[in-house]
Amino acid sequence: MIHTVKRTLAMLFVAVFGSALLYNCEPETDSLGEQLFIDGAAEGNVTSYDLIAYNIDNHDTIRSDAGRLVSLVNTNTSYSAAVLGAFSEGQFGMQKASFLTQLRMSTDNFNFGTTPKVDSVVLIIKPTPVVDSLVTRPVKDENLLVGNETVPVSTTIKSYPTDYSFKYGKMKLGPGGTHTLLHINVDEVTTFLDGNDPNFKRSNLVVSTGAALGSTVFDGTVTAKTITKKSDNSTLFTSDAGIRIPLNKNFFQTMILDKNGKPELMDAANFTRHFKGIKLSVTETDGYLLQFSPNDMELVMYYTNEVNNNGTITRPQSNFKFLLTGNVGNARFGQYEYNRTGSAWANASSTINESEGDAKLYMQGMGGPSVGVKIPDATITTLKKLYQNDKAAIVNAKIRIFTDAASWSNNYRRTNNNFSILPIDKKDPATEVLTSSGFIADINAGFTWLKSYDLDKNPTYYDFTITKTVKDIVEGTAENKTLLINIGQFISTGTSFLGYKYTTRSFATERGVYVGSDKTNPNRIQLKIIYGTKK
8 A cells, every 4th residue: 555655755855865765875876866956856665575484404404614613703803603402392393413523732742751640631611701600618627639649728719690692592500490491412523524625514413432530510501610729829720611511531542642653643634533522412402592602612631641750750740731612623513404394484384385475484593494485476567567657766765574473482592693695696497496686775875774662562573674775776886686684693793794694593592483475454564655756
């Protein structure tokens, strides 16, 4: 339905923009808008057009190798993100995330000394803590072996809940809480993780595992520990807040210390084929998904070795850290599993209608479904006639998409920026892989292209601004392409986007159900156009 906006709105456009109609802070005169203000004022109009919006089945797979697990890039470094956990619900079914990584010696061909022996090994994962929610446990006094001496020490443990922003799913803690615990497992990987092999770039990769290295129960909190010597209050040990997982010391004795001075530890090429990597997974199939930084992980081996000091034999303790970061070339992958049986998406994926659109739209990160949106050719024809015959100037064009109130769950976290939009340039008929060659025109122009409204309500809605995109189509300088909308935002450099190919979709845990091309629903997805015409 078309209705007339008050004359004051049109006059305001004239006062602000003069003889040129601008979009946001666009500095150049727009040829569509220029005609509007020649020799007089204008009237503004608002109209809505139905869109063809349909689901895209990505077959539960996505690029999830190290290069796709980047969350932020700046001039100094890059930050990565990985996902661990599992979450099940009725709309999308079960989604389970594991993480695989190589590790390297911090020093090649390191000399561990004479008859080295492992004391303990620990893996530390560091999810983001809520630092202002500190809980300090009572100080524990005990005796600790330091070198060859047993000394009285005090141990202080501080606990923090992990940041809610990095958890997704069933997270209720305390009395009456459900699925609050995650049993985290660490296993040896026995398949060589070749980061250059295309078979190891996608989230449905298959690898073999060997020895079970360790496990822990994660209750949603991370702990920091400080051990001080009681005699002089000097610090003997300190650790950042994290999840500490004790690992099998006998495995590391055999795999590392018993190979002291041998070719297996000589360099990275030998080592990554000797000790091929580790896998982090959870036992559960329902709970929540936890984001963490793999660059912050630590794997520390504590060991002793024999030292002869003028005939006196001692075994001082040392520690050795393995490198888990990506900047040294470790291959790393997100491994994702799905069970869609009985879910709403399983039913919807079998009836996708690209010609007329789908009534409900499903979007999910980490290889889940996407949405395609097409402006009908008849609508473009109508807009071209307005431009040619009525000297119409498009002031604003946006895709408005509502959440589906009936399908929305309290487990779905609404976000105002965790989407991306790209034009679809090609679809491979064999693999169904979609490709794009760049951003939409509005993003290239630096415009604010995404806004959210009423995120605390159900339904809520999002506006994707495509003003310049539509103008270019109507003017005949661009073709009417289907637009691809995904969960997962474009990766930032701090001042701009890294590039159209790079989004957080590979580790985005959010999902949602939205209203599609359902003509009986007043909240159906639509193209909202504001345009002006001469009086």
